[in-house]
Amino acid sequence: MTxxxxxxxxxxxxxxxxxxxxxxxxxxxxxxGEVVALIGANGAGKSTFLRALMGLLPVGRDMVLFEDQxxxxxxxxxxxxxGVAMVPExxxxxxxxxxxxxxxxxxxxxxxxxxxxxxxxxxxRLFPILQEKRNAQVEKLSGxxxxxxxxxxxxxxxxxxxxxxxxxxxLAPKVIREIYEVLPEIARTGTSIVLVEQDVMLAQRAxxxxxxMLEGHITLESTSSEVTRADIAQAYFGAGxxxx
Amino acid sequence: MTTAxxxxxxxxxxxxxxxxxxxxxxxxxSSRIAAAAxxxxxxxxxxxxxxxxxxxxxxxxxxxxxxxxxxxWNLLAGYAGLVSVGQQAFVGVAGYTMFVLTSNFxxxxxxxxxxSVLVPGLLALPTYALxxxxxxxxxxxGTWVVAEAVKLIVLNIDYVxxxxxxxxxxxxxxxxxxxxxxxxxxxxxxLLATVGGSYWLLRSxxxxxLTAMRDNPVAAESQxxxxxxxxxxxxxxxxxxTGLAGSxxxxxxxxxxxxxxxxxxxANICIFIVMVGxxxxxxxVLVGALIYFVADRFFAQYGAVYMVVLGLMTLLTxxxxxxxxxxxIVSRIHIPLFPVGRKLIMPSQTATGRPQ
Amino acid sequence: xxxxxxxxxxxxxxxxxxxYALGMALMFGVMRIVNIAHGDLVVLLALIGITLSVAVGxxxxxxxxxxxxxxxLIGWGLQKFVLNKVVGADSLPSLxxxxxxxxxxxxxxxxxxxxxxRSMSGGGIEAAxxxxxxIYIGLLxxxxxxxxxxxxxxxxxxxxxxxxxxxxxAAAADTEAAAMxxxxxxxxxxxxxxIAVGILGLSGVFFALRATVSPADGPAQLIYAFEAVIIxxxxxxxxxxxxxxxxxxxxxxxxxxxxxxxxxxxxxVFLTVLATRPQGLMSKG
Numbered sequence: 042m043t044x045x046x047x048x049x050x051x052x053x054x055x056x057x058x059x060x061x062x063x064x065x066x067x068x069x070x071x072x073x074g075e076v077v078a079l080i081g082a083n084g085a086g087k088s089t090f091l092r093a094l095m096g097l098l099p100v101g102r103d104m105v106l107f108e109d110q111x112x113x114x115x116x117x118x119x120x121x122x123x124g125v126a127m128v129p130e131x132x133x134x135x136x137x138x139x140x141x142x143x144x145x146x147x148x149x150x151x152x153x154x155x156x157x158x159x160x161x162x163x164x165x166r167l168f169p170i171l172q173e174k175r176n177a178q179v180e181k182l183s184g185x186x187x188x189x190x191x192x193x194x195x196x197x198x199x200x201x202x203x204x205x206x207x208x209x210x211x212l213a214p215k216v217i218r219e220i221y222e223v224l225p226e227i228a229r230t231g232t233s234i235v236l237v238e239q240d241v242m243l244a245q246r247a248x249x250x251x252x253x254m255l256e257g258h259i260t261l262e263s264t265s266s267e268v269t270r271a272d273i274a275q276a277y278f279g280a281g282x283x284x285x
Numbered sequence: 286m287t288t289a290x291x292x293x294x295x296x297x298x299x300x301x302x303x304x305x306x307x308x309x310x311x312x313x314x315s316s317r318i319a320a321a322a323x324x325x326x327x328x329x330x331x332x333x334x335x336x337x338x339x340x341x342x343x344x345x346x347x348x349x350x351x352x353x354x355x356x357x358w359n360l361l362a363g364y365a366g367l368v369s370v371g372q373q374a375f376v377g378v379a380g381y382t383m384f385v386l387t388s389n390f391x392x393x394x395x396x397x398x399x400x401s402v403l404v405p406g407l408l409a410l411p412t413y414a415l416x417x418x419x420x421x422x423x424x425x426x427g428t429w430v431v432a433e434a435v436k437l438i439v440l441n442i443d444y445v446x447x448x449x450x451x452x453x454x455x456x457x458x459x460x461x462x463x464x465x466x467x468x469x470x471x472x473x474x475x476l477l478a479t480v481g482g483s484y485w486l487l488r489s490x491x492x493x494x495l496t497a498m499r500d501n502p503v504a505a506e507s508q509x510x511x512x513x514x515x516x517x518x519x520x521x522x523x524x525x526x527t528g529l530a531g532s533x534x535x536x537x538x539x540x541x542x543x544x545x546x547x548x549x550x551x552a553n554i555c556i557f558i559v560m561v562g563x564x565x566x567x568x569x570v571l572v573g574a575l576i577y578f579v580a581d582r583f584f585a586q587y588g589a590v591y592m593v594v595l596g597l598m599t600l601l602t603x604x605x606x607x608x609x610x611x612x613x614i615v616s617r618i619h620i621p622l623f624p625v626g627r628k629l630i631m632p633s634q635t636a637t638g639r640p641q
Numbered sequence: 642x643x644x645x646x647x648x649x650x651x652x653x654x655x656x657x658x659x660x661y662a663l664g665m666a667l668m669f670g671v672m673r674i675v676n677i678a679h680g681d682l683v684v685l686l687a688l689i690g691i692t693l694s695v696a697v698g699x700x701x702x703x704x705x706x707x708x709x710x711x712x713x714l715i716g717w718g719l720q721k722f723v724l725n726k727v728v729g730a731d732s733l734p735s736l737x738x739x740x741x742x743x744x745x746x747x748x749x750x751x752x753x754x755x756x757x758x759r760s761m762s763g764g765g766i767e768a769a770x771x772x773x774x775x776i777y778i779g780l781l782x783x784x785x786x787x788x789x790x791x792x793x794x795x796x797x798x799x800x801x802x803x804x805x806x807x808x809x810x811a812a813a814a815d816t817e818a819a820a821m822x823x824x825x826x827x828x829x830x831x832x833x834x835x836i837a838v839g840i841l842g843l844s845g846v847f848f849a850l851r852a853t854v855s856p857a858d859g860p861a862q863l864i865y866a867f868e869a870v871i872i873x874x875x876x877x878x879x880x881x882x883x884x885x886x887x888x889x890x891x892x893x894x895x896x897x898x899x900x901x902x903x904x905x906x907x908x909x910v911f912l913t914v915l916a917t918r919p920q921g922l923m924s925k926g
């Protein structure tokens with residue numbers, strides 16, 4: 042097997058919440074510019090996995106490698122400086138602050154090395170409605186608009202790896218389409234994307250490769266265009282994954 | 286998990302009794318020893334005027350008062366989630382009521398102590414109505430301001446001698462021995478009512494509701510615990526229990542002033558004893574009260590340094606040992622003195638030599 | 642005339658409270674941290690100031706230059722070594738931790754400075770006043786009010802317009818989301834508390850010039866600061882200022898009605914606001 046150049050990889054990543062082990066020896070990799078989907082049922086450990094990558098969960102140093110450097114357990118603001126940004130589940134915007142102030146927080150603390158690919162103007166071009174609403178408090182926005190702010194906020198951190206947690210959750214189909222249309226543009230800038238998604242079809246279409254998780258284990262790794270529905274069903278629900 | 290279980294159990298009274306092959310354990314060896322020790326101590330206490338020294342009787346009175354007000358605060362903060370820093374309001378008004386009833390209405394002081402707890406109970410009603418919607422720190426500050434306001438009002442009432450306070454002259458009609466018997470018996474009743482009452486409450490079906498509420502009020506509510514009503518009842522009961530302790534304390538002192546009766550240090554004592562001893566347990570309150578009593582009794586003569594130490598102990602408890610000293614003890618050895626839980630023993634655990 | 646005088650004196654008194662309330666508005670109002678030792682820190686700084694002015698002969702202005710950095714350092718350490726360990730959704734741990742600190746500080750000050758009241762001599766400024774149409778207006782209270790106004794305006798702008806202000810508001814709104822946006826919440830909180838306590842360095846000097854100070858004075862200053870912030874409305878920097886004015890005016894008018902009613906009037910106004918508008922006067926909704 043020839044080693045593929047990867048931006049981020051995990052080696053036997055395990056994580057727990059107190060007594061509850063949420064991740065079991067997860068091996069994962071993503072190359073520069075790649076879009077990788079992560080699917081699985083509720084509670085499979087997808088969000089936990091992203092949180093572990095972002096430094097929001099205590100994990101072993103060698104369990105997460107960024108450009109082959111061990112970075113596991115780095116605090117989140119260090120991960121941002123390395124080039125990891127996250128669109129968290131439930132958006133988690135800064136309530137009581139305007140759209141523009143939410144975005145400015147990211148600009149203020151963006152990755153210092155490398156080009157400033159993303160500017161406020163570019164985010165406003167990507168999501169014109171945000172320019173219109175830039176002085177509105179974020180809690181006054183619709184769900185889709187809030188999701189745009191969350192994506193904009195993550196992009197303004199100038200990430201090389203963008204972690205997206207359930208960005209379609211609770212949104213109307215038209216809004217989901219609008220949001221998913223910008224993913225190729227983000228990928229074209231060379232930014233890798235990890236896409237946690239409930240909608241398997243959507244995830245498959247939007248990604249180059251995909252992983253499926255079940256009860257904290259990776260049960261499937263495949264090129265998105267080649268994977269069959271039967272493979273996914275088996276990995277998703279666990280029928281016989283132990284013998285695979 | 287625990288939350289759901291305790292909340293479920295709180296409703297257990299409406300359910301069928303457990304199958305007869307499951308045993309419910311509510312006592313342990315250590316708790317039986319503790320219960321026996323309590324009875325011995327209580328007997329020793331009520332007979333003390335016939336064998337003890339007056340100085341030591343005063344110590345017992347003081348210690349009992351600390352124990353009672355701290356246990357009342359423990360019910361408030363440890364179970365109802367009501368962090369009050371204004372308990373001195375109830376100490377003061379009960380003390381003043383007792384003085385007024387005896388000095389101005391000629392009521393027997395030992396009866397007046399019991400009557401005086403009605404006033405803190407009444408004061409608790411508008412206080413709770415005003416503050417119950419407020420969360421955490423708001424509630425705490427609110428109770429403090431209410432206590433300050435009550436103090437300032439009493440300071441301005443000439444009927445109770447305003448700032449100069451009142452003296453309990455009627456006590457001089459009793460001999461020292463009579464006074465000691467009266468006060469020590471009051472103290473014993475107070476401990477039975479406050480500490481014993483809490484223990485009984487926590488072991489009753491309401492205890493499960495209380496524990497569920499402590500662990501997670503929202504989950505408890507969804508399991509049918511009437512959190513609002515329970516909180517209200519605890520607030521009023523704690524006000525009355527705290528008032529009883531205040532009345533007895535100032536009867537022993539023979540004198541009350543607004544500055545003393547409404548001193549925020551009453552709240553400080555509660556917080557120190559419960560937080561350092563161990564919140565949410567009766568054993569913790571005992572440990573905390575002992576530490577405070579010993580520190581106050583034997584180190585106060587060397588200046589305020591002991592209070593610096595007590596303050597730092599509270600700080601360190603909040604930082605490193607949220608469950609207090611008793612929590613540190615039980616994390617090492619399991620010796621419940623006042624168990625309030627129920628332990629289910631399945632037949633498979635008790636049966637020995639079961640055929641395979 | 643009597644009432645106009647009460648109003649003016651109330652506003653001037655409010656200026657003093659606004660200085661305590663400012664740090665409280667930042668810590669309690671924005672960061673949701675309950676710092677019971679806030680009042681004791683004012684007293685501590687005032688007592689250090691008095692001692693320095695007696696021992697070294699420092700005037701009020703050099704004292705401010707010494708005490709403000711010292712206070713900021715104390716605030717930074719308080720956040721870093723104490724409060725950062727207890728911040729969270731539950732405010733009880735921060736309340737208990739700072740409560741313990743408050744008891745320790747009060748009694749430590751009692752050991753060092755004894756229970757005596759002291760005051761600072763400011764070379765005549767503390768007694769200077771002007772007579773405006775029959776109402777005596779003290780120069781020092783006016784100076785305190787001006788300083789409070791400038792500080793409030795400055796802090797409000799800092800919160801709204803600067804990188805630090807945005808980071809602090811973000812961390813207060815959602816600490817974890819702020820961290821994944823690149824903010825180091827612990828550092829931002831440590832700076833914020835350094836500012837909140839740093840302001841008390843100035844308040845401490847004014848307090849010592851304006852009134853007598855004793856180690857037991859902390860809780861009263863604390864309660865006024867809390868009342869001001871809650872009357873004004875949480876999360877609003879100017880809210881603490883407005884609340885201070887309301888409190889100062891209530892106390893001054895109460896005092897004119899009956900000298901024993903002054904502080905009580907302030908408490909009653911506070912309780913009325915709590916009962917009728919618990920979100921505060923300045924807050925929306």
